[in-house]
Amino acid sequence: MIRCQSLSWGAPGQPLTSPLNLQLDSGSLTAIIGANGCGKSSLLKVIAGLQKPLAGKISLGVPRQSGLSFLPQQQHLDRQFPINLQELVAAGFWGRRLSTQLRAQRLQAALENWHLHGLEQRPLMALSGGELQRALLARLSLTDAPVLLLDEPHAALDELGQQLLWQHIHAWHGEGRTLVVVCHDLAAVRQHIPSTLLIKHRECRLAASAELIAQTPHTQVA
C-alpha cells in the first residue's frame, strides 16, 4: 500500500537518514518513533505529498487526494482564526458528494464520538488544546480515506482523550484502513501498535513493536 524505494528526505544536501526502503501493507498499523528532529514528521509529510523527497520514490496504492488523510500537529493552526469548532470539523467532508441530511447525521455522529457535544459553536480561541485535538481527529474521521497519517495524535489529550484515540485507531484498523502514527509515547506504542519503524540517523528499522521497544521503554530508545 505504501512503498518507499531508497527514499531520502530532509533539508537539501542534508538527508536525515540513509535511504529508506519500506513497504507497509494495506490495512497495516505502524508507528514511527525516534528522537526529536530525526525526521518523523517530515517522513509523514513526504508520504502525504506535502514535502518533496530528496531522492527515491514513494508509491501509494491510492490516489493522494481523497485516498489519504493527514492529521497535522496543532501548532500549525492559528488559534485566533474566526471559525468555530463545527465548521472546522465539517471541513472533513471536503470533496465528497453527500446529501445535506447525511452530512448532518455524520457530523453529529463524529461530534458525539469525540465527546465534542455542546462545543459546536465555540470559536477556536476558546477551545482547550485537548478539545482542539479531538476536533482535528473528528475532522479526520469524516474524510473516510483508506490511508490515515497521524502526526502525534496523542498530543494535548488527557487520559480520557487518549483512551478515545486508541479506541478509534483500533476501530479504523479494524475497518481495514492503513494507519501510520508518529508517537512519542513508547509504552502506548508497545501496547497498541503491532509494528514500529524506528528512525535513526544511520539506519531505520521496521520490526514488531515489542521487539523494538523494551519493557522499560523510556530509557531504551531514542
Next chain:
Amino acid sequence: MFAITQLWQPFHEFMFMQRALFGGLVLACSTAPLGVFLILRRMSLIGDAVAHGILPGAALGFWFAGLSLPALTFGGLGAGLGMAGLAAWITRRTGLREDASLAAIYPISLASGVLILGIAGKRLDLLHLLFGSALAVDGPTLQGMLWVSACSLIAMLLIYKPLVLDTLDPLFLRTVSCLGPLAHGVFLTLVVLNLVIGFQAIGALMVVGLMMLPAAASRFWSRRLPVLIAVAAVIGCLSVWLGLLLSFYYSLPSGPAIVLVAGAGYLLSVIVGPVHGLLRRPPLLTSQ
C-alpha cells in the same frame, strides 16, 4: 448650522461627488474581504508593498503614454505584481524574513517612482499619484472600478471555501484538494487589481488604508468570518461617505480624509469593540 440634508446634498448636486462616492463604495465592498483575508494570512504588509510598487509602474506609464487610464493601470499592475513577486522570490531563495524583504522593497519603489516623475518633467503631480483626488474619478475610471469590484466579489465567492481552509490549515487542504495554490494565486491577483484600480481614485498609498483599516477594525466586533467581512465593508463604506463629505465641506484632500475616517473607526473599535476591545473586561493581555 449643520443640517441633516448636508449629508447627501453634495452628492445630489455634483456629478463628480456622485462618481467618487459610488466608486468609493464599490471599492470599499470589494476590498473588505481582501483585507480581512490578508490579515488572517498574516500578509498585511503585502498590500503596502504592492501599493508602493504601483508608483514606478504608473509613473512609467504616464511618461510614455500620458494621463491615460489603460497606461496607468497596466503600468501599475505590472510593477505592483513585480515588486510583490520580487519580495516573495528573495524570501524564498535566500531565507530573508518576509517582512524584511517587503520593507526593503518599499523605499526602492517609492524612490524610483519619484525619480521617474522627476525625469518626466513633473507634469503629473506626485501628490496626486500618492493621495489621489475625488475629481479624478471620471466615467471610464468609475466603470473600471465597477468591473473590478464585481469581478473580485464574484471571484471571492467562488474561492471562499478553499481560501478559508488554505488560510487556516494549508497542510490539511493539500491532502484533500489541489485548489489551495489556485485560491492563493487568484486572491493575490485580486488584491493587486483592487489596489491598482483604487489608486486613481484615492491614491496609491491611501487605498491600502481603505483595504486594511476596516479589516483590522472588524476584528474587534466579531469572531465569525462572514460577519467580519460584512463589518469591514460597512466601516469602509461609512469611511468613504464621511470622508468625501469632510473633504467637500472643509476643502481637504479626499484620499487622506477617507483614510483618516477609517482610522478613527479603527481606533474607536480598538477602544469599545466587544471582542477584546480595551474597555472590555477582562482584557486579553497576551495574544496567542
